[in-house]
Each structure stands twice: as structure tokens, then as C-alpha cells.
Amino acid sequence: xxxxxxxxxxxxxxxxxxxxxxxxxxxxxxxxxxxxxxxxxxxxxxxxxxxxxxxxxxxxxxxxxxxxxxxxxxxxxxxxxxxxxxxxxxxxxxxxxxxxxxxxxxxxxxxxxxxxxxxxxxxxxxxxxxxxxxxxxxxxxxxxxxxxxxxxxxxxxxxxxxxxxxxxxxxxxxxxxxxxxxxxxxxxxxxxxxxxxxxxxxxxxxxxxxxxxxxxxxxxxxxxxxxxxxxxxxxxxxxxxxxxxxxxxxxxxxxxxxxxxxxxxxxxxxxxxxxxxxxxxxxxxxxxxxxxxxxxxxxxxxxxxxxxxxxxxxxxxxxxxxxxxxxxxxxxxxxxxxxxxxxxxxxxxxxxxx
Amino acid sequence: xxxxxxxxxxxxxxxxxxxxxxxxxxxxxxxxxxxxxxxxxxxxxxxxxxxxxxxxxxxxxxxxxxxxxxxxxxxxxxxxxxxxxxxxxxxxxxxxxxxxxxxxxxxxxxxxxxxxxxxxxxxxxxxxxxxxxxxxxxxxxxxxxxxxxxxxxxxxxxxxxxxxxxxxxxxxxxxxxxxxxxxxxxxxxxxxxxxxxxxxxxxxxxxxxxxxxxxxxxxxxxxxxxxxxxxxxxxxxxxxxxxxxxxxxxxxxxxxxxxxxxxxxxxxxxxxxxxxxxxxxxxxxxxxxxxxxxxxxxxxxxx
Numbered sequence: 001x002x003x004x005x006x007x008x009x010x011x012x013x014x015x016x017x018x019x020x021x022x023x024x025x026x027x028x029x030x031x032x033x034x035x036x037x038x039x040x041x042x043x044x045x046x047x048x049x050x051x052x053x054x055x056x057x058x059x060x061x062x063x064x065x066x067x068x069x070x071x072x073x074x075x076x077x078x079x080x081x082x083x084x085x086x087x088x089x090x091x092x093x094x095x096x097x098x099x100x101x102x103x104x105x106x107x108x109x110x111x112x113x114x115x116x117x118x119x120x121x122x123x124x125x126x127x128x129x130x131x132x133x134x135x136x137x138x139x140x141x142x143x144x145x146x147x148x149x150x151x152x153x154x155x156x157x158x159x160x161x162x163x164x165x166x167x168x169x170x171x172x173x174x175x176x177x178x179x180x181x182x183x184x185x186x187x188x189x190x191x192x193x194x195x196x197x198x199x200x201x202x203x204x205x206x207x208x209x210x211x212x213x214x215x216x217x218x219x220x221x222x223x224x225x226x227x228x229x230x231x232x233x234x235x236x237x238x239x240x241x242x243x244x245x246x247x248x249x250x251x252x253x254x255x256x257x258x259x260x261x262x263x264x265x266x267x268x269x270x271x272x273x274x275x276x277x278x279x280x281x282x283x284x285x286x287x288x289x290x291x292x293x294x295x296x297x298x299x300x301x302x303x304x305x306x307x308x309x310x311x312x313x314x315x316x317x318x319x320x321x322x323x324x325x326x327x328x329x330x331x332x333x334x335x336x337x338x339x340x341x342x343x344x345x346x347x348x349x350x351x352x353x354x
Numbered sequence: 355x356x357x358x359x360x361x362x363x364x365x366x367x368x369x370x371x372x373x374x375x376x377x378x379x380x381x382x383x384x385x386x387x388x389x390x391x392x393x394x395x396x397x398x399x400x401x402x403x404x405x406x407x408x409x410x411x412x413x414x415x416x417x418x419x420x421x422x423x424x425x426x427x428x429x430x431x432x433x434x435x436x437x438x439x440x441x442x443x444x445x446x447x448x449x450x451x452x453x454x455x456x457x458x459x460x461x462x463x464x465x466x467x468x469x470x471x472x473x474x475x476x477x478x479x480x481x482x483x484x485x486x487x488x489x490x491x492x493x494x495x496x497x498x499x500x501x502x503x504x505x506x507x508x509x510x511x512x513x514x515x516x517x518x519x520x521x522x523x524x525x526x527x528x529x530x531x532x533x534x535x536x537x538x539x540x541x542x543x544x545x546x547x548x549x550x551x552x553x554x555x556x557x558x559x560x561x562x563x564x565x566x567x568x569x570x571x572x573x574x575x576x577x578x579x580x581x582x583x584x585x586x587x588x589x590x591x592x593x594x595x596x597x598x599x600x601x602x603x604x605x606x607x608x609x610x611x612x613x614x615x616x617x618x619x620x621x622x623x624x625x626x627x628x629x630x631x632x633x634x635x636x637x638x639x640x641x642x643x644x645x646x647x648x649x650x651x652x653x654x655x656x657x
Contacts, residue, residue, distance in 0.1 A: 076450065124638060128645045130449070131389050131596065135588045136641065139634030150625040262585070266457070273454050315469035322461030329455050330443040 003347045019197060036186055041179045049178040052291060057185040058246045060287035063271040064189075064196055064280065065239025070269070071277035072200055073232035074212025075125050079137035080268045082121075082144030083237050084244030085260035087114040089154050091245035095166050096156055103168040107245045114241020115234045117144075122233030126226055129215070141262055148257040164254035181250045188246065189284075192239060197280050199235065208232050209278075274328050276335025285336040293321065359498050361618050362611055367504035369610020370511045371573070374566035375583050376590040376602040377514070378559040383596045384535040385555040386441065387449065391456040394584025395463035396432070396560055401567030401576045402467045403428050405476040418480060429560030437553045460584070473578060478571035507569045514565055515603055518558075522599075531555060535597070589637035595650020604648060609633045 003024050010016040020026045044053065062084060069077050091110035094101055101109075121140040125133050148154050155163050168175045168184075175184050199205050207228040210218035219225050248255050267290055275286020297317045301308055308316075332339055375397060382390040390396075407421035414420055440455050486501045522528040533541040534551050542548050567576070570583065590609050594601025616632045640648070 124642065128641050131453070132592055132641055132645065132647075135592050135634065136638050138585070138588065139631060139638050142631035142634055146627060146631050150627060270454070270457075273450070277450075311473065312469060315465040315473075318461045318465030319469065320465075322458040322463075322465065325458030325461070326440055326455050329447070329451050329458070330440075333444075333447055333451050 001350055003344070003350070019201070033190070037183070041182060044182075046178050049182045052295065054178070054182055054185055054251055055247075056287055056291045057182070057189050058243055058251055059268065059271065059291060060284045061185075061189050061192055061246065062240050062243035062268050063275065063283035063287045064193060065236045065243060066268050067272045067275070067277065067279070067283040068196060068200070068208070068239065069232050069236035070272055071279065071282075072205060072212065073208035073229065073236075074215075075122070075229060075232060076130065076134040077137040077233075077236070078134050078262070078265050078269065079121060079140035079144070080240055081260040081262060081264035082141040083114050083118055083240040084247060084264065085144055085148055085257065086117045086237075087111060087241030087244030088248035088255065088260065089148055090114065090241070091249065092163060092165060093154065093156070102170065103166070103249070104170060107242055107249075110245045111238040111242040114237045114244065118233045118237025118240075119230055122230055122237075125229045125233065138262070141265055145257055145261060148260075160256075162254055162256040165249040165252075168249055175250070185246060185250060188242070192242070193280055193284070196239070200280070204228075204231060204235075212278075270325065274325070274335055276337030279335070279337035281340060282335050282337030285340065289336065293324070297321070356498055360500075361614050363498060363500055364504075365611035365614030366607055367501070367508060367610070368614060369607035370504075370508045371566070371570060371606075372583075372587055372590045372610055373603045373606025374507075374511050374514070374562065374569060375587040376594070376606055377518070377599060378562040378566065379587060379591055380594075380597065380599055380602045381518075381559045381562065382555055383591075384599075385531050386534070386552050387538075388441070388452045388456060389449070389596070390559070391453060391584060392460035392463055393559065393563060393587070394582060395460035395467070396429070396563040397567045397570065397583060398576075398578070399432070399463045399467040400425060400429055400560065400564035401478065401571040402471045402476070404564065404568065405478050405571065405576045406471045408478075409476075425564060426561060429564055430557045433556035433560050434553050436556055437549060441552055442549060464578075468578065475575045475577040476571075478568065478576050480568055480572060484572075503573060507573070510565060510569060511603075514562065515599065518562075518599060521558075527551075527554060586633065589633040592637040592647055593640050595647030597651055598647070598649035601647055601649035609636065612636050 003022075005022045005024075008021075008023055010021065015021070020029060040053070041049075062080060066077065066080050069075050087107075087110045090113040091103075091106050094106040094109055095103055098106075121137065124136040128136060149161065152158075155161060173180075175181055200208070207218070207223045208231075210221075210223050211225060211228045211232075215225060218228070244260065248259070252259060271286035271290045272283060273286070274289055275284070276282025294317060297320055298313065301313055301316075328335075375393060378393045378396065379390055382388055382393070404421055404425045407424050408417045411417040411420050436459060440459060441452075444452055444455055484501070484503050486499055487505070488499055522532055530541070530546045530551055531554070533544065533546055534548065534555075538548060541551075587606075590602060590605040592605075593608055594603070594605030613629050613633050613636075617626075617629045620632075621628050
């Protein structure tokens with residue numbers, strides 16, 4: 001009843017091809033943005049911002065990047081942690097070695113470095129597909145892990161292996177309070193999500209999706225596979241590299257190579273799968289799910305009034321996490337984004353059932 | 355020369371251990387097309403169950419035998435549970451869904467195994483002699499030092515491969531498994547019950563995981579890091595091809611030797627610790643030359 005588009009006529013092609021053609025959609029998105037930018041910083045506690053919202057936003061950006069690669073282009077990649085590390089260390093080295101450089105420019109350049117690394121490690125995708133490619137990207141992950149642990153130049157020759165990021169300032173405004181960090185991450189995520197949405201609706205996105213669906217047929221109709229696959233790796237690595245820089249600078253503050261290990265890659269892959277492959281909103285929903293879940297699971301024994309050792313709690317967490325993943329895959333393999341779409345469809349027909 | 359031989363032999367032994375884990379992967383991939391990431395967790399679970407049962411039953415007349423039988427029963431029950439709860443509902447889903455499901459299973463097995471049996475390091479002693487042997491004294495001055503438990507591991511792995519080969523070639527169930535590996539739908543239309551076959555495959559893979567767990571566990575002690583061996587077996591699979599038992603063995607040997615040689619000869623030049631990624635890079639190089647692995651089946655993409 002509220003969501004019908006009856007009476008909304010478009011008078012130009014541009015209006016017809018808008019990202020949100022339905023008026024109610026635009027109101028809805030504007031409302032969400034207003035809540036996110038204005039309401040949330042006002043009512044959230046510092047813990048909520050630092051422990052939940054900021055990691056959620058940064059990991060949503062990484063999941064967005066990975067979704068472009070896995071969901072839209074069909075190239076399975078397990079090297080996300082490594083690319084985040086590339087972004088983080090590149091940003092660190094740029095900020096430390098070129099002190100005059102603005103941190104934001106450093107982030108973008110770090111994203112560029114991650115892009116180059118992503119293209120280099122994406123070269124095997126031209127020859128191999130599927131699980132083989134997944135293991136090739138695992139090679140990238142372990143190799144990058146090793147490079148950042150052993151090659152002292154990247155960590156500025158610190159003896160401990162753990163480095164601290166310089167503070168981020170822009171035009172005398174320092175991003176040190178949680179609210180400012182939250183707004184920074186939110187702005188970057190919103191911008192990048194807009195860019196991603198437009199990319200996938202355009203020529204490049206269609207090339208990616210054709211390659212995902214049947215790459216031989218795509219090649220036959222004229223989509224150059226090298227261009228499609230490597231551009232997917234490039235754009236995805238850019239997003240992931242910037243996310244890595246943000247993760248290191250904004251969330252962690254100081255880190256060591258272990259922060260970007262293979263578990264990080266798997267958790268971002270989980271976000272993409274549970275959120276929904278091939279969906280921008282899905283990446284964000286998946287990131288929210290995976291970020292909030294361990295916190296909920298941690299609190300669960302307390303709420304139930306059962307006391308158990310922390311070791312037992314972490315074992316139970318692992319079990320429930322695994323069960324939830326399998327449950328999700330069985331019940332809704334297309335992810336949370338599909339549940340959302342089903343909800344919207346129901347809303348269109350409400351109050352009628354069909 | 356003697357040192358080089360020792361490194362090569364050590365690499366071959368390590369390679370045998372990798373092959374044992376990769377065998378389980380290959381079995382499941384051949385028969386159900388599922389890349390079972392939970393194989394490492396199964397190795398850990400099987401070893402944990404065996405060790406703890408041996409401890410619980412240590413006052414009976416033969417703790418090893420009873421614990422072994424009970425563990426085999428547990429692994430068969432696990433295979434049945436996985437088939438019923440995970441594989442059957444996910445029957446026609448794309449490969450990545452099944453891969454993620456096995457990832458979920460590995461988390462569950464890790465958590466469950468450690469919640470039930472505890473997460474300490476346990477010593478597994480099944481009677482494998484641990485005395486190091488010195489071989490080839492006449493050929494090389496001083497001889498070559500070979501740990502005899504590695505020799506035993508190689509022997510067990512060899513027996514296992516031969517046993518699996520006989521199972522697949524000579525028995526009726528083995529033929530049915532090969533038929534399912536070839537083409538699920540054709541096998542089903544001939545009357546082979548797919549669900550039953552999958553339980554059998556996962557049970558056999560579970561038993562292979564048990565053997566791998568025993569061998570690794572006696573060498574390293576049963577601890578949580580056993581579950582991470584799955585990640586090490588992946589390059590073995592790439593090298594050998596995902597669908598070939600011979601490939602798993604040969605790939606394991608190549609990876610083992612390559613790793614040890616690179617660590618000893620290349621490692622000091624680049625700061626050490628390259629064991630972690632060398633296997634992957636080696637597999638990657640092989641892949642660029644032969645994308646299906648040495649013994650894998652060529653995929654012909656049809657439009």
C-alpha cells in the first residue's frame with residue numbers, strides 16, 4: 001500500500017535510469033542516511049562507536065570490495081587480508097616517509113598500491129578458475145603475511161614488528177574522537193558504495209557479471225577476459241586497500257602483521273556470502289551480521305544465567321558460528337540481501353498476501 | 355652430499371604426511387564434488403577422540419584397540435550426520451555454497467572437539483618406534499639420519515594408498531564410488547543410492563583422517579594446530595589435481611621436498627620462514643603451466 005509506484009511517471013531517460021527510481025526508495029535511503037549521519041553519533045555511547053560501528057563500517061568497505069570480485073565477477077579470492085595489509089602498510093610508509101603528505105591522499109595512494117598488487121596477484125585468474133584460483137589467492141595471502149613480517153623496510157625497521165599509525169588530520173581538524181572517526185568511515189563508505197553501485201550498473205559491471213556467469217560465452221561475444229577480470233581485481237583491491245588503511249589507522253591504531261592474517265580473509269568472505277553475493281547492500285548487511293554476532297555470542301551465557309569458563313565460551317562461539325553459517329547456507333543461500341528483497345516485495349503488496 | 359640426502363629424505367617424509375591429509379580431500383572431491391575444507395578439523399577431531407578415549411579406557415585389557423574401534427564408529431557417525439544435516443539440504447547448490455558449508459563444519463568440529471575433549475596438547479603413543487635410524491652408511495660418510503617414525507608413516511601411507519586402490523578397483527562399493535565420481539546423475543539412474551554412497555565416502559575420508567591424525571599426532575602431539583594442516587594440504591591438491599589419488603601422493607612428495615629444500619637453501623638468504631608460502635608459490639607456478647594439476651582431469655568448457 002505504501003510502496004506502490006503507481007502514478008510515478010518518468011519523463012526522461014535519465015530519470016528512468018536513476019539508481020532509486022521509486023520515490024519511496026529515495027525517501028527511505030535519505031532517512032537512513034540522516035539516521036546514520038545525525039542520529040547515531042548523538043545517541044551512541046563511545047563503546048558502541050569504537051567496538052561495533054567503526055569496525056562494522058570499515059569491514060563493510062572491505063566486504064564491498066570483495067563482493068565486487070567474488071559476487072559480481074565470480075573470481076573466488078581468499079587474499080583479502082593480504083590486500084588489506086598492503087593498504088595499511090602502504091599508508092603507513094607513505095605517512096612516515098613523506099611527512100608532508102596529507103593522510104587522505106596517503107589512503108588513496110595506498111589504495112593505488114593495493115590495486116597494483118591486486119592486479120599482480122590477479123594474473124593467475126586468466127589461466128585458472130574456481131578452487132584453484134582460491135588457493136592461488138591464498139598464496140598471495142601467505143606471501144604478503146611473510147613479506148610484512150620479515151622485510152624490515154615495511155615496518156620502518158621496528159624491532160618489535162608492531163607499528164603505530166600517525167594521527168589523521170585534515171585542515172587542522174584532527175580525527176581523534178570516536179564520533180569524528182565514525183563520521184569519517186561513514187563518509188568514505190557512503191562514497192565508495194555509490195561508486196560501486198554505479199560501476200556495477202555500467203558497462204564494466206555487466207562485463208563482470210557476464211564473466212561470472214559463463215566466461216567462455218562472454219569471451220565469444222566480445223568481452224575481453226583480461227580486461228574484465230583484471231579490472232575486477234583492480235577495483236576490488238582498491239576498495240580493500242583503502243579499507244585496510246582505515247582499519248589500521250582508525251580502528252587499530254597500532255598493529256602487527258597478524259592483524260591481517262588468513263582468519264581476516266575468511267571472515268570477510270563469510271560477510272560476503274552471508275550478506276549476499278552480487279549485492280552492494282548485502283556486503284553491508286553481512287558485515288553487520290558478522291561483526292555483531294561474536295559480541296552477542298559472548299554475552300549469551302551471561303543472559304542465560306549459565307556460568308562457564310572463557311575457554312568453553314569461545315568453543316561454543318565457534319560451534320554456534322559454524323552452525324549459523326551452515327544454517328544460513330541451507331535456508332537462504334542468496335544471503336541477507338535476498339531476505340531484504342523478499343521483504344520489499346511483500347511490502348509492495350501489503351496488506352494483501354499476493 | 356649426505357646433508358642434501360637428509361634434507362631430501364626429510365622432505366619426502368613430510369610430503370607423505372601432507373599426502374595423507376590430501377587423500378581425504380581427494381576422496382570427497384572425487385565422489386561428491388565438494389571441496390571439504392573440514393578435512394583438517396576431521397583429522398584433529400579423530401586424533402583427539404582417539405587420544406582421550408585411550409586415556410579414559412586405560413584400565414581395560416587393550417585400550418588402543420577399543421579406542422580405535424570406538425573412534426572409527428564415531429567417524430562413521432560423523433559422516434552420517436554431515437550427510438544428513440548438511441549435504442542433503444544443499445544438494446544442487448553451487449560449489450561455493452558447499453565449500454562455505456564445509457568451512458562452517460570445520461568451525462563446528464573444532465569447537466565441539468575442544469569443548470568435549472579439552473584443548474591441551476596430548477601425547478599420542480600407538481607404539482610407533484621413535485628411534486632414529488642411520489642408513490646408507492656405506493654410500494655416504496656418516497650415514498643418513500632418518501627418524502624411524504617417519505619411515506613408519508611412509509609405510510602406513512603406502513599401505514593406505516594400496517588399500518584404497520584395491521578398494522576402488524576390486525570391490526562393488528568401490529565401483530559404485532567411481533561411478534558417482536564420474537557422473538552423479540548417470541550413477542543415480544543406474545540405481546546407485548547417492549545418499550548412501552556419500553555417507554560411505556565421508557566415512558572413508560574420516561578413516562583416512564584418523565590415520566593421518568594418528569601419524570601426525572604421534573609426531574607432533576595432538577593439538578589445535580593439527581586443524582591448520584588443511585591449509586597446507588591445499589597446494590598438494592593443486593599440484594596433483596583435485597581428483598587424483600596418485601596426484602595427492604605425488605603432489606605431497608613434491609611439495610614436501612620442495613619446502614624443505616627451499617627452507618634450507620633459499621631460506622637463509624631471504625630471512626627464513628619461507629616454508630609458509632613456498633608450497634603455495636610452487637603450486638601456483640605448476641598451475642600456470644598445467645591448470646588442472648599434474649594428474650587432474652582436463653576441464654572442457656562448453657558454451
